[in-house]
Structure formats: structure tokens, C-alpha cells
Amino acid sequence: MVKNEVDIDSSLWRNSMDRICEWRDVWKEELERVEDPFFACSVVRKALLENTTLSGLRDFQKACDLPPGRPLLQADIERALKLVEDGRWFVIREKPISPIDVAHYPCLRWAESKLDLLLSESKYPEVEGPGKWKIFSIDTNLLWSGLALAANFVTSRGDEGRLFSSEGKDYANTRRLVSQRWVPLGENERSFARLSAIHRYGDVRRITQNYVQADDAWAITGQSWHWRPVVPDEEYEYKKGAY
Template identity: 50%
Template sequence: MERLSHWKQVWKEDLGKVESPFFAVARVRSNLREGGDLWGAAALLKSCGLNTSRNLTEVQIARVLCSLEQGQWMLMRRRPVLPIDPKRYWYAKLCRSRVDERYWRGYNGPGKWKTLKIEMNKAVTSMAFIANFLTSRGDEGRVFLSSGKDYANTARTVTQQWVALRGDESEIARLSAIHPYGAVRKVTQYYVEADDHWSVTGASWHWRPVTADESYEFREE
């Protein structure tokens, strides 16, 4: 189905369905001359100060088409002849993403935790390095910080934010926990030697608790 949408109502993930201005202008010009029955045409005309699509003059049609040429309005198609290139058209860069927490902030809903930043805990890490350095002095011929144990018990904080799911993650929504979009959680990790089924020795040095850059939280049944 074809529809006309203001750029503020177009998701960044849907830009592949936006027709290029050249073909969009040709399609809308033809439609307006025939009465303007495209979905969203009434809103487009209203934004141009026109209340009807009947008996439009060529000057009025040109005014409407200017909105498509400038990118204020877009023609959405299931299979566009030539989808716009987001890198070429500046207005495409203004479209919001479904995972933009600034848009969703203030609402509750399904989502996932996405890492914003990782910061070292300087106090804890400094003390751990001092202790590890004193211990490593017994290892003759080994350079300090050349082994995982030299980083033992150092600490860092992972800050994550609750963001909306992408369109291709909609199946997860019905199982997801519900939190306010924009909510923040902090996870303190320690560098330790722990079980690792992927390691030949069965253990490795890594950050615990293990925290993915993007992690889902499912609601309790």
C-alpha cells in the first residue's frame, strides 16, 4: 500500500520503503490531477494550506510537490522503484530510529538493555594492581601485566540503558520484561579466573558477571 508521510512519522528503519523524490513527485503529481486519493494526501494538502484535492491548479500542485522535493513529505511504497539513499538526502538523516531512547523516554514497554559506557573503578583497580604487582615479584623473568592474573580483581562499571526493540525483534516483545524507556542500570564487574567451557583448560580470565553489549530481560511467568 502507498502512503504519504511527513518525515517525522518515518522511522529510520523504514527508509528502504521511501521512494526517491524523482519518482515520488511523478506519482503524486499524477494522483493529484486525478483527485488525490493517496493515503495521507489530505494531510499533505492541509500542510500546504489546501483543504481539498479537487480542481487543483497547476500552481497549487507545484506547491504541494515542492514538499516532496524538499523531503518534508515522503512517499512510502512496499516496493519503491528507487529507494532513497540516506547518505544522499539530508532529511533522511533526521528520521528517528525505533531504538532512540530520547523519543521513547517517559513510556514503559518491552525492550532490552544496551551498553552506554564502561568505566574503570579507579580506587579498586589501583589497589588490585598494587597487590598483584607485589605478588608477581616472585615470578622471575616475567614482565608485569603480561599475564591475566596481573589484572586479577580489577573492577569496572558497565552502564546500560533500557531501549525499544528493533522491528525485527518484535517476536521478543511478548516475553520481554517491562521497564521505563531510558531507565539506567549499572553492573559492577571484576576481572577473575573463572569457568570457561570454551577454553581448553576449562577456565580463563574474564570479566564477571558476564554482561553482553545488548541483553534481553524476560518477565517472570
């Protein structure tokens, strides 16, 4: 039964239309079909000007606060395309001209797999149960981090001959929000089920991290610049009284 579900889903992927979506809505299976922002901007520009079909365009327009009911100004279009240029929105195409190099877009590292979701729902239909916390997005606090970077830039001007952003201290006190989702345990992790905490699958928790200089046992000096508190990609939670 699971295999039939996967086969059907695979056919849906093959027949799906080109679409535009926010970075957090890109599936792992689509990574090879994400168009390079240079070409993606041309696709989006044409869709906005000529009102051509592009799935997800209405959501994109809402995200950009594009004025409805009147022709778009050049300034409106350029403002909207900035979201594509910055890698905050992506165009998924059946035949991309130049697929992106995912290594240049760290946010896509946590792209969820639609296949894994199907398998998890088929194997573990319980509303709640044992599992683990898995990162699905990391968002920079732009206002707070912008102020921190500005202050750091002023301070760094006393370091003659040094390029700003070349050292960890230039990013001191910047802030970001890590979001984790409670997901079922993998097949090779089922032995941990009896020790695991119980949460509703799909529950989300968020952790604020600050970039600071702190103790680091692996660093020669005993300290390094890194995000605190440390949050692993996947994190197990023990139920009370497990030990």
C-alpha cells in the same frame, strides 16, 4: 515524517561547530570527526590560552576544576590536557587533521547513534514498553583497581623474567562498572515483545564486574581470566511468567 526529521538532523550535524566533549557524549555519527589527541591538545590549549570559541569548553573547564577569574598557570593547562591525552575528553572537528582509530578507544564502541534515537522516538513514542538492556558505558573503578594492580605487581616480582601485565592474573580483582540503558526493540526483534519485561525507556541499571579466574567451557584448561558476572552488549529480559 521520519525522513524529514532525519534530513533536518543531518543538516544540523553538517553545520555544527567544533566542540569538546566527554567520551560518553560522542555520537556514533561523529566518530570519523574525532581529532587525534595529539592535535586535539593543541586545539584545547589554544582555546584555554586565547579564550577562542570552542563549544563545550566551559563544561571541560568545570570537569578539570580550572580556577575561574585568573590567568591559567602552565600546571593547570597540563593537568587539563591530560584528560584529552588519555581519551577521556575528545575534540570533534568538521575537518580533523588526523581522525582517531576507533579500535584504539574501546570506550567509543558503545557510542550511541543519534539517528537511531530519532527513529526509535518516532516509531515507539510510548513512555515505557518492551525492550532490551544495552551497554552505553564501562567505567573502571580507579581506586579499587589501582590497589589491586599494586598488590598484583608486588606478587608478580617473584616471576623472574616475566613482564608485568603480560598475563591475566596481573589484573586479578580489578573492578569496573557496566551501565546499561533500556531501549526499544529493533524492527527484527518485535516478535519478542510479548515475552519482554516492561520498563521505562531510558531507565539505567549498573552492574559491578570483577576480573577473576573462573570456569570457561571454551578454554582448554576449563578456566580463564575474564570479567564476572558476564554482561553481553545487549541483553533481553523476560517478563515474569513468560515461561
